[in-house]
Amino acid sequence: MRDHSQHIQLSREQAVSSMLEAMDAAPAGFGWANIAAGEDLHSGEVARKCCEQVALADSVGRVLAYDVVSRCDMPSALTCAMDSIALHWSDFENLAEGELPDTSAWVRGVDWQFANTGVAMPEGFDTAIVIEHVQVSEDQQHVTIDAAPSKQGAGTRPAGSTMKRGDVLATAGTVVTPDVAARMGTGDNAVVPVVRKPRVAFIPTGNELVPAGIPLDPTRVDQFAARGRNFETNSILVRAKVEAWGGQFVPFDIVCDERPEIEAAIKRACEVADIVVLNAGSSKGSDDWSCEVMEEMGHMICHQTNHGPGHHSSYAVVDNVPIVGISGPSGGASFTLDFYLRPLMRKYLGLNPIVPKTAARLTEAFPAPKHGPGAKNGKPAGEDRPREHPDHAPGEPEFFGIRPLRVEPSADGVLEATPIDGRPGSKTAWGANAFTMMGMGPGIEPPAAGDIIEVEFL
Numbered sequence: 001m002r003d004h005s006q007h008i009q010l011s012r013e014q015a016v017s018s019m020l021e022a023m024d025a026a027p028a029g030f031g032w033a034n035i036a037a038g039e040d041l042h043s044g045e046v047a048r049k050c051c052e053q054v055a056l057a058d059s060v061g062r063v064l065a066y067d068v069v070s071r072c073d074m075p076s077a078l079t080c081a082m083d084s085i086a087l088h089w090s091d092f093e094n095l096a097e098g099e100l101p102d103t104s105a106w107v108r109g110v111d112w113q114f115a116n117t118g119v120a121m122p123e124g125f126d127t128a129i130v131i132e133h134v135q136v137s138e139d140q141q142h143v144t145i146d147a148a149p150s151k152q153g154a155g156t157r158p159a160g161s162t163m164k165r166g167d168v169l170a171t172a173g174t175v176v177t178p179d180v181a182a183r184m185g186t187g188d189n190a191v192v193p194v195v196r197k198p199r200v201a202f203i204p205t206g207n208e209l210v211p212a213g214i215p216l217d218p219t220r221v222d223q224f225a226a227r228g229r230n231f232e233t234n235s236i237l238v239r240a241k242v243e244a245w246g247g248q249f250v251p252f253d254i255v256c257d258e259r260p261e262i263e264a265a266i267k268r269a270c271e272v273a274d275i276v277v278l279n280a281g282s283s284k285g286s287d288d289w290s291c292e293v294m295e296e297m298g299h300m301i302c303h304q305t306n307h308g309p310g311h312h313s314s315y316a317v318v319d320n321v322p323i324v325g326i327s328g329p330s331g332g333a334s335f336t337l338d339f340y341l342r343p344l345m346r347k348y349l350g351l352n353p354i355v356p357k358t359a360a361r362l363t364e365a366f367p368a369p370k371h372g373p374g375a376k377n378g379k380p381a382g383e384d385r386p387r388e389h390p391d392h393a394p395g396e397p398e399f400f401g402i403r404p405l406r407v408e409p410s411a412d413g414v415l416e417a418t419p420i421d422g423r424p425g426s427k428t429a430w431g432a433n434a435f436t437m438m439g440m441g442p443g444i445e446p447p448a449a450g451d452i453i454e455v456e457f458l
């Protein structure tokens with residue numbers, strides 16, 4: 001339990017930008033190395049440890065580490081554009097306008113031949129007309145036609161018209177989509193260079209935590225082996241998010257609330273991972289050691305933030321490895337992973353660390369905030385947490401409440417956001433699919449029905 005009389009509190013934006021600055025200053029230890037500030041992340045030398053080669057089919061969702069070029073001309077020969085017959089332009093070039101050649105003596109394979117969409121033209125043929133302008137005899141050896149090609153080469157695609165050898169098919173920094181992967185395959189690439197997945201270690205802490213799946217006999221509930229325990233579920237949350245954001249989850253056993261144990265886990269995590277998430281023990285309890293241990297081991301960027309849930313989020317750097325401290329309760333842990341882990345993972349991958357927010361029209365005002373259970377005449381009771389908001393610019397919000405929302409498109413096509421009552425993560429808020437960070441403090445008006453607000457999706 002650390003001395004909480006002194007702490008660094010930052011806003012979400014300040015915390016992220018301070019951490020990113022710290023990572024920019026890290027000696028080639030994080031993400032992209034040798035890149036001058038402000039330069040395109042992918043234009044310079046790439047740290048070797050950040051790249052790997054993967055099979056094309058495995059590249060979807062990954063970030064390209066280098067430009068990928070075509071290894072060949074495609075199509076590789078004159079190709080038929082549509083289902084057609086192939087012809088010689090020389091049979092048409094001297095005809096009068098509207099005149100058609102007499103095809104009665106034409107021989108299949110000599111004067112004409114079938115040619116199909118996307119397939120190389122039969123050798124020696126240079127022009128095609130679509131099969132809809134052709135009547136084919138029953139024995140498929142003779143044709144009559146009712147239209148002439150407009151010019152030499154009509155109905156065909158020249159070699160190299162889709163891509164030429166050496167053409168850039170996708171640039172470094174591109175997130176590979178199915179279309180991009182297919183395009184790179186068209187250029188004869190079976191293997192492509194991608195940024196290595198950031199390894200994200202997750203350290204759950206707490207004496208009360210046990211893994212889920214312990215049997216409960218409903219007739220002897222008082223003998224439940226997990227009585228008084230909590231199930232460790234944040235690892236599920238972290239793993240799912242890390243993988244969805246393009247990282248590799250590195251699990252750790254549950255660590256008890258003892259300083260040496262937490263320190264040992266952090267030390268190991270910094271050896272095996274690019275980013276570490278340290279969970280719980282973040283607050284002011286007698287067993288809460290997270291900030292104290294990080295402070296001793298490295299450099300603290302912040303101890304807490306100005307939003308709730310997630311107030312007890314922290315950032316530290318230990319051995320050049322960024323550590324994201326998130327609070328225990330899963331409702332807050334989820335947001336803080338989005339706020340503080342995702343930008344670091346994106347930075348590592350060479351993507352813009354900040355994901356843009358979405359504008360939506362508020363359908364109704366937010367419900368008034370409820371006072372603490374023991375509040376009397378607006379004064380907090382002993383069980384209520386005292387206000388602790390450090391200096392902030394006059395007129396600026398002193399704190400941000402995370403407010404759950406249901407965001408759906410309205411009949412007029414505009415996104416509409418409807419407030420959902422309840423604290424994020426609470427039962428009433430289970431139906432939320434988005435949230436907004438609502439500024440609060442003296443002189444700050446809450447948004448009204450019809451206002452456009454910034455929302456983030458869950």
Ligand SMILES: Nc1nc2c(c(=O)[nH]1)N[C@H]1C(S)=C(S)[C@@H](COP(=O)(O)OP(=O)(O)OC[C@H]3O[C@@H](n4cnc5c(N)ncnc54)[C@H](O)[C@@H]3O)O[C@H]1N2
Binds near residue numbers: 232283288
């Ligand atoms: N006197 C005060 N008490 C509290 C304050 C405060 O300012 N003053 N802040 C409250 C807020 S806000 C939060 S958030 C929590 C932060 O708690 P910790 O991060 O220290 O977490 P713990 O106390 O260890 O655990 C809290 C709760 O979360 C459960 N937990 C922890 N890890 C996991 C996990 N991996 N999976 C599932 N659940 C987990 C844990 O069992 C506890 O139930 O402090 C408030 N108190």
Ligand code: MOO
Binds near residue numbers: 307311312331
């Ligand atoms: O830090 Mo707590 O997550 O504000 O609820």
